[in-house]
Amino acid sequence: MSQTQFAVKPARPWKLTIRSLIPDILGALFTVFGSLAIVAVTPLKGKLGFALVLITLAIITATTVSWLRKDRKAAMNSRTTVLVYIAAAFVIIPLTSILYEVVRLGTAGFSLRIFTEDMSVTASETDLSEGGLLHAVIGTAYIVFFATVLSTPIGVLTALYIVEVKGRFAGLVRFFVQAMSGVPSIVAGLFIFAFWMIQMGNAYSGIAGAFALTVLMIPTVARTSEEVLKLIPQDLREAGLALGATQWRTVATVVIPAAKSGLVTAIILGIARVVGETAPLLVTIGGADAVNLNPLDGNMSAFPMYVWKNLLIGSPNAISRAWLGLFVLMVLVLIFFAMARYFSSARRRSA
Amino acid sequence: MSNQDNPATTNDREESMSQVTGSQASNTKDRNANSRPISSHSLADVANARLSKVGTPNISSTGLEARGIHAWFGSKHVLEDISLDFFTGTVTALIGPSGCGKSTFIRILNRMHEFIPTAALAGQVILDGKDVYDSGVDVTKIRLKVGMVFQKPNPFPSMTIKENVLSGLKLAQLKIENADELLESCLRRAGLWDEVKDRLNEYGGALSGGQQQRLCIARSLAVNPQVLLMDEPCSALDPGSTLRIEETIRELSATMSIVIVTHNMQQAARVSDYTGFFLSDGGPGRLIESGSTNDIFTNPKEKRTEDYVSGRFG
Structure with a gap:
């Protein structure tokens, strides 16, 4: 028993290895640098242009890489995966941006004193060290x-x-x-x-x-x-x-x-x-x-x-x-x- | 396990085991002796073995009678003219293929039928000389006298084992003197005491399926019913738990009338004194034959009963 326990190690053969991920990593790098290049040489300028190019290029690259490595079914799977990730990004990015802004601007005047004072003797324009909510x-x-x-x-x-x-x-x-x-x-x-x-x-x-x-x-x-x-x-x-x-x-x-x-x-x-x-x-x-x-x-x-x-x-x-x-x-x-x-x-x- | 503490229970289980295995041995013997249908023999022998062990039931009174029961769901006629008596101190099994109205019938006995919005009914259910469907009858009192155990174990999830057993008192707003005594006696009668006596304050959901079902039996015993209706109480349980529940049924049947719906004919033969066979030929379900379990399995009067108990259809 103890011998077999020695010999057998828990493994996860279904996990992707670094080796098998190389084409995906190359594809991702190609997508990012390709987008940067396109934004640099074409009239598609600015953050919005970059985002548009990035999304389009990501879909095309993912589909092509999968098609070349495997088959049509894998290509369709990769395309849908990329679309799902993009949709998730559309939700997460604005949300974190709102949170970030509120925390950044909201914590500026924060102190426990604001829970003990009101605005009855303080004008809104006065310094944040006075008054509270x-x-x-x-x-x-x-x-x-x-x-x-x-x-x-x-x-x-x-x-x-x-x-x-x-x-x-x-x-x-x-x-x-x-x-x-x-x-x-x-x-x-x-x-x-x-x-x-x-x-x-x-x-x-x-x-x-x-x-x-x-x-x-x-x-x-x-x-x-x-x-x-x-x-x-x-x-x-x-x-x-x-x-x-x-x-x-x-x-x-x-x-x-x-x-x-x-x-x-x-x-x-x-x-x-x-x-x-x-x-x-x-x-x-x-x-x-x-x-x-x-x-x-x-x-x-x-x-x-x-x-x-x-x-x-x-x-x-x-x-x-x-x-x-x-x-x-x-x-x-x-x-x-x-x-x-x-x-x-x-x-x-x-x- | 509890059996070490309780030698009587252990013996009971061994006997019921030998009933099952013994029946197969005698089955072979019987087949050589004469040429009656083969497959009905094992059940008949089970029923015989039970009869020789417990003897003819001592019929003390007619606890519950169904008189000419018809039932409908919407315009669909599902039960036609069922009349059946249930005696105190006996177990009555209702057998028959799915969809023949057995469950509907026992739900009529404690007025659970009326919860289905389209349900309708004709006939009488006499409990202690009075029709439970008479106007002015307090339906909650009927359900106190006629308890029910459901197909799926359903202990109340928000209550501990102790609270589950005593929940009937709380639900029906009954006062009792000694709750702990009642708790122990109910759990003992349901054959669960030894397994849970140290964990009465755990939640009922922590028990195994078979234990949960016995907890549900204990729960229905706490309000001291005269009749206990069981709607396929073992269909979701493993053979071991089934055997424990059958022992429980046997012990309970001394003091009350038990009606059990089952698809397991071995079980009907093992636990019941009387058997009713329901069948629907596409139309409403009818009571094809009823009588002592021994007769139904050894010497059925109807061809269709014989076919069913010998496994030729259904």
Whole structure:
């Protein structure tokens, strides 16, 4: 036994060796230098010209190399592989570029002090060592908290109606939820503006913004919850009912606990959907420079509001403040998405 | 394994093994003795062996009766005029080819049939003298009395083994004095206690398929049903687990009425006192023949039953 263990080493014969990769490497080098040469001698100038030439040349080279080495099938495979990589690059490059810009410009004025000060005594144009965005943090926290508290029960119960109750109007409700998820966010803001503020005579407040975000958040929560509940096997519901439970009891004791982490994910995705919304807040919370601890009354600020306001002012320091707001907001959204990922993978682990 | 701790179980298993192997030996003997159809002999011998071991069942009362049951899905007539009695203290096996309505029939017995939106029904299911389909009957009480074990093991994934067993109490909102005692007795009756007694707080999904199915049996026992319906409980399990579940069925049948749907005729012969043979000739499923398991496998009255149990079709 020990002898064979000595002699036999784990190997990966399917792995490509350096030797077999040589034509591919040569092809890649040819593509890059060929593109540079073409850009140098032809009127196709600039980054865009280079990208166009590079893509075209990469497809041609990959296809030709494969065709010469193997056959037509391999050539078609290589061509598709290159196209897929190009598509991936089209997604990744702009995304990393945005991230890079936000981090580069946003971290300039970053210090922990910005979480303790507001802009009530500081003008946007002043140096970044003064003022902060505490009012935006508090405003966004209030607005998102109330929007979550309002939309979670409505969204989850809507999903339960569609999946569990399967009532007569399930199809209709489902249609409206889908239609709602396509509503432009400004429409949600204007709806609250027209109904809650003009009709009912309320002033700008944090809660009005929360109402507007609730309208946007319900369809996200409802649709994601619906998908999660649909994944619960019918077997479990039948097992619950066969033990003498009522339908509500089965849903509460069997279905919801089984879907719990998925439902948490649904709520977090809903929060991530609305936390960066600007348009509905513009018409509902009014904007403020000072911390407002009362969400029910008085002008309120929020991250998107803060960014928008500072961008409009347009002086270099104000624009830096806008970038700073964007950076902090993006980190917040990143945290929410990371949490969503964590909870959804926790579900897979326990299943 | 549990068997070391429980000599009775070990003996039981050896006996049921010898039933299977012994039947083949006597099969050869019988073939030489007279010229009856060959393949029906092994099953008949299994049924005979069981009868000689457990004796004629002691019929205490008629627990559950189906009276003239018809069933439809939409406009499709799937069951026609099924009447069958199930006695307390006995095991009734329902056999027949796929699609002949066996599962539909047992789902009618505990009112699970009505969950299919297009389902319709005629006839009566009498439990303790009352029709379970009478208006005003509390359907949750019926399902407490008539428990069910499904084809695929389906322990609740969000609950531990302990919570799974006791979930019936929580679901039906029953109060009991000593939960731990009930937990142990249910797991013991389902033949799972020795395997899980040290891991009651693990999730049910961590068990093997056969253990999960016994956990599901323990779960349905916790609410103390009079009747236990089993819809092909062993079809997804390996032979060892199947044998354990058959032992469990045998032990449970002393105190309750068990109805088991199975495609495994050896299993029907091994575990049941009575057998009903369902068949559909393209139209609705009918109960072709029912009677003691011994009669169905040794001396069927109907040609079609004989053909089916001897493996000539289906």
